[in-house]
Amino acid sequence: MKRNNASIKYKWDFTNIYKNIGEWKEDSKKLLELSKEIYKLQGKLGQENNLLKLISVEEGMDEIDAKLTRYLHLSDLDKTDESLQELSTIYSNISQEVDVMTSFVVPEILSLDENNVLTTLENNNLQRYVKGYKDLFESKKHHLKKEQEELISKIEQSRSNYIDIYETLTYADVSEEKILYQEKEYILNTSTFRDVMQNSDPIKDQQFRQDYVNKYFEKYAKNKHTYAKIYESILTKDKEDYILRNYSSAINMHLESDKVSESIYTKLLKAGKTHIATLKKYFNLVKQTHGLKEMFSTDKELKLTNVDATKYSVQEGINIVKEALSLLGDEYKNNLDVAFKDNMIDYYEDVNKVSGAYSSGDYKLDPIILMNWDNQFSSLNTLAHEIGHSVHTIFSTKAQPYPLNNYPIILAEVASIFNEHILFEFMINKTKDNNEKISLIQQRVFDIVSTFYRQIQFAKFEHTAHTMIANGEPLSASKLESIYKDIENEYGYDLFDNKERKTFFWSQISHFFYSPYYVYKYAIDIVASFKLYEDFKNNKKENIISFLKLGGSLDPLDALKQVGVDFEDDNVYLPLVNEVDRLLNLLHELL
Numbered sequence: 117m118k119r120n121n122a123s124i125k126y127k128w129d130f131t132n133i134y135k136n137i138g139e140w141k142e143d144s145k146k147l148l149e150l151s152k153e154i155y156k157l158q159g160k161l162g163q164e165n166n167l168l169k170l171i172s173v174e175e176g177m178d179e180i181d182a183k184l185t186r187y188l189h190l191s192d193l194d195k196t197d198e199s200l201q202e203l204s205t206i207y208s209n210i211s212q213e214v215d216v217m218t219s220f221v222v223p224e225i226l227s228l229d230e231n232n233v234l235t236t237l238e239n240n241n242l243q244r245y246v247k248g249y250k251d252l253f254e255s256k257k258h259h260l261k262k263e264q265e266e267l268i269s270k271i272e273q274s275r276s277n278y279i280d281i282y283e284t285l286t287y288a289d290v291s292e293e294k295i296l297y298q299e300k301e302y303i304l305n306t307s308t309f310r311d312v313m314q315n316s317d318p319i320k321d322q323q324f325r326q327d328y329v330n331k332y333f334e335k336y337a338k339n340k341h342t343y344a345k346i347y348e349s350i351l352t353k354d355k356e357d358y359i360l361r362n363y364s365s366a367i368n369m370h371l372e373s374d375k376v377s378e379s380i381y382t383k384l385l386k387a388g389k390t391h392i393a394t395l396k397k398y399f400n401l402v403k404q405t406h407g408l409k410e411m412f413s414t415d416k417e418l419k420l421t422n423v424d425a426t427k428y429s430v431q432e433g434i435n436i437v438k439e440a441l442s443l444l445g446d447e448y449k450n451n452l453d454v455a456f457k458d459n460m461i462d463y464y465e466d467v468n469k470v471s472g473a474y475s476s477g478d479y480k481l482d483p484i485i486l487m488n489w490d491n492q493f494s495s496l497n498t499l500a501h502e503i504g505h506s507v508h509t510i511f512s513t514k515a516q517p518y519p520l521n522n523y524p525i526i527l528a529e530v531a532s533i534f535n536e537h538i539l540f541e542f543m544i545n546k547t548k549d550n551n552e553k554i555s556l557i558q559q560r561v562f563d564i565v566s567t568f569y570r571q572i573q574f575a576k577f578e579h580t581a582h583t584m585i586a587n588g589e590p591l592s593a594s595k596l597e598s599i600y601k602d603i604e605n606e607y608g609y610d611l612f613d614n615k616e617r618k619t620f621f622w623s624q625i626s627h628f629f630y631s632p633y634y635v636y637k638y639a640i641d642i643v644a645s646f647k648l649y650e651d652f653k654n655n656k657k658e659n660i661i662s663f664l665k666l667g668g669s670l671d672p673l674d675a676l677k678q679v680g681v682d683f684e685d686d687n688v689y690l691p692l693v694n695e696v697d698r699l700l701n702l703l704h705e706l707l
Contacts, residue, residue, distance in 0.1 A: 119464035126430055129459035133183050140187050143180050144210050150177045151217040158220045162228055164236050182478035192470040192486055195287040208273055215269040223262040244517040258361040278349045282629045285339060292467055295331045297324050304332050306471060307490040313417040318406035325414040336620040343623035344593040351585040354632055366582040370633035374526045375671040380683055384639055388572035391693045395569050395608045397700055398561055410613040420558050423551035427491040430463045437500045440542035454482060455506035461485040473498050475505035483509045493559055500539040504532030512667030521667045529641030531664055537649040554706050561699050567642045573607045575636035578628055646691040647681045
């Protein structure tokens with residue numbers, strides 16, 4: 117179903133925030149006015165009453181900013197909507213002005229006595245701010261003088277417009293493309309991509325799968341030099357930033373705020389290679405089952421059984437997810453009902469709608485979810501995943517005072533992937549048909565492979581690219597393609613026979629452009645989620661709920677350690693690896 121034909125309750129409605137664009141613009145002006153109130157405090161933050169006023173005004177700004185950015189999510193429904201593009205530009209301009217107005221705050225606070233600041237917070241019942249201010253003082257060496265911070269704020273917008281260029285190139289002015297095969301037209305979108313990769317004839321359609329992938333990524337191939345230049349520019353900006361702010365490297369800059377050491381990152385990359393035999397075991401199972409003489413990378417998603425895939429409507433999906441997650445108890449169910457309220461989830465895909473899915477939680481607002489529902493099990497799984505984010509946000513907001521309710525991004529995927537584990541067990545226990553079990557298990561294995569092994573590949577790719585920029589080496593389109601292919605081969609793709617395959621896929625990974633050194637967090641989180649799920653099955657059910665309530669009250673790895681997940685221990689990876697091995701053995705038995 118296309119979005120314009122869907123029921124209103126399955127679409128976002130933000131009229132409870134702003135009834136029209138005029139109201140949004142009025143609030144944007146208020147945000148700027150509040151920043152001017154902060155500007156008046158310049159040179160006076162050493163006085164207790166002014167520090168307290170700063171905190172109060174900042175909270176008011178956060179509340180308005182949350183509403184403004186929530187409304188801007190509407191642009192993700194149609195990237196060609198010029199009125200929303202205008203609001204995005206207005207917001208960017210105001211944000212830059214706000215940054216300039218408030219750029220003195222951090223340098224001035226860092227010039228104060230740390231003990232005096234912390235004492236002021238504690239004496240005024242603001243203990244909830246102590247952790248954030250301690251972290252700020254710890255990062256003092258990375259902050260510049262007031263005049264320098266102000267200068268950077270003034271030019272930050274132009275230094276960051278590569279993201280807008282990437283977004284426009286990828287999503288705007290995109291028409292619906294088709295490919296013809298055996299007198300049948302296939303639309304090039306995520307739904308048909310999955311259908312072709314999974315359900316086409318294993319042998320007869322082997323070449324067609326390659327043709328489809330090449331056509332699907334044609335827009336990236338056509339613009340490969342532009343994507344490479346955009347990426348090089350983003351990484352160059354990162355290099356400038358880490359040098360300006362006295363970090364030793366880009367990875368040091370991006371990991372330090374989460375208190376994650378480079379050794380943990382390196383251990384993660386090593387763990388992926390250490391357990392690569394498990395991944396190859398899966399690839400070989402697909403090859404043997406279909407009797408392929410040669411196996412291409414475009415064959416790896418082929419279904420192991422020809423059972424007709426069960427279709428799920430949106431409402432059926434909602435009901436299944438609710439029933440599966442009821443296992444987590446009444447408190448979880450109550451928060452789940454909040455996350456599933458009408459108009460909080462935009463379910464259906466559209467031509468100019470942003471692809472994929474996400475959950476977004478904002479200050480004093482219930483979390484929202486964007487989906488692209490295609491009636492497949494993958495959509496059901498994605499819904500369970502994204503609702504995990506939303507419920508995590510609700511739990512942490514109820515359990516922790518602002519700003520400690522804001523859990524760090526590095527922990528954001530644990531709860532959502534944990535939900536995938538719950539959903540899988542629910543579905544596998546529900547079905548009695550062997551072919552359906554095979555289908556579910558294969559999807560499960562592929563999802564784990566995509567989240568663990570694949571994200572580790574991505575992590576190594578961007579670390580390699582960052583290192584090249586740090587060493588003064590240019591990043592051409594051909595070089596990036598070569599790096600990507602070499603890393604794929606290092607992590608299992610050497611098993612495939614299409615050695616000359618084109619690899620423009622890297623430019624589709626939006627995290628490379630939006631959030632450098634983000635993808636490794638997916639791998640960290642799936643490992644953590646499996647450890648928590650193993651504990652859950654071993655009657656340590658309190659661990660997952662305790663985790664959801666921690667929010668940002670502890671440093672990320674300390675939070676995980678508190679609920680039994682220790683990344684200094686190499687055995688932390690075993691619950692995941694053992695589960696994949698178990699599932700592959702089960703597939704062998706069922707086939």
